[in-house]
Amino acid sequence: MRPEFLFATDIHGSRYKMDALVQKGISMGCPDIILGGDLLPMASFCTPRSQREVLLDLSTVMGDYGGRFFTVFGNNDMKGAVEGIEELCSNLRKIEVGSAVLTSGRRIHGISYVPVTPFRTKDWEAREREGALLRGAREKGICTSGGKMKDCTVPVEPTIMDMLEGLDVERGGLLVSHGPPHGTNADIAHDGTNLGSRDLRIFMKRRGLKAVLCGHIHESPGRSGRVVDLIDGTLVANPGSRRGALDMVLGYDKGEDLELDVITVTL
Secondary structure: OOOEEEEEOOOOOOHHHHHHHHHHHHOOOEEEEEOOOOOOOHHHHOOHHHHHHHHHHHHHHHOOOOOOEEEOOOOOOHHHOOOOOOOOOOOOOEEEEEEEEEEOOEEEEEOOOEOOOOEEOOEEEEEEOOOOOOOOOOOEEEEEEOOOEEEEOOOOOHHHHHHOOOOOOOOOOEEEEEOOOOOOOEEOOOOOOOOEEEHHHHHHOOOOOOEEOOOOOOHHHHHHOOOEEEEEEEEEEOOOOOOOOEEEEHHHHHEEEEEEEEEEEEO
């Protein structure tokens, strides 16, 4: 059975991972690939210009795919680097905070923002309506636009909940979020701390979402032993990111249901 979509996250500029993803999509006849953000290298060691060069390289690989890409952005994807990304990748649709329709006709919703982190780049960070800042989080950092970097502070509003409530998400909908929901098998850090979004966890349960596809916390699948979990009646999938392998989630349309399977390609 041909999958409805293929999902991967936190590529972090790896041409090898992007090529493996494209080749798997082609071999399985998958019409759409969904990306969970952090397409580009760690922002702490980059400038918008250096990230843009990596994006240009990735776009040549993405152009080999006959289907379509849909992507949210992650906290490492500098806005100054991804501006005009749809012009570079004609088969890609960006979802910063919004909705799109897959080839199958399924409507998906996306949010790129994550709770405030300890990292310096703040382009895709926001405060939460529920709960305090996570341990070690820094509100001040840099923001980027037009290829330039400037000092900034994460604004008080809009919160992650504000952005989620602004989405026209139907009950049983599919949400793509760079960050995972809080207190799940998808948001466990190296030290066992849960680093996900409380706002997302509340919203997910309140709206009765069918599934949340996420990433951001690379090590969580290894810590929890699970890529896909059922939380509050919602499928939550974080394939994470690790060296030497690419873990992906396949989505199968089962009418009223959505089935998620996990596959791994060794690089």
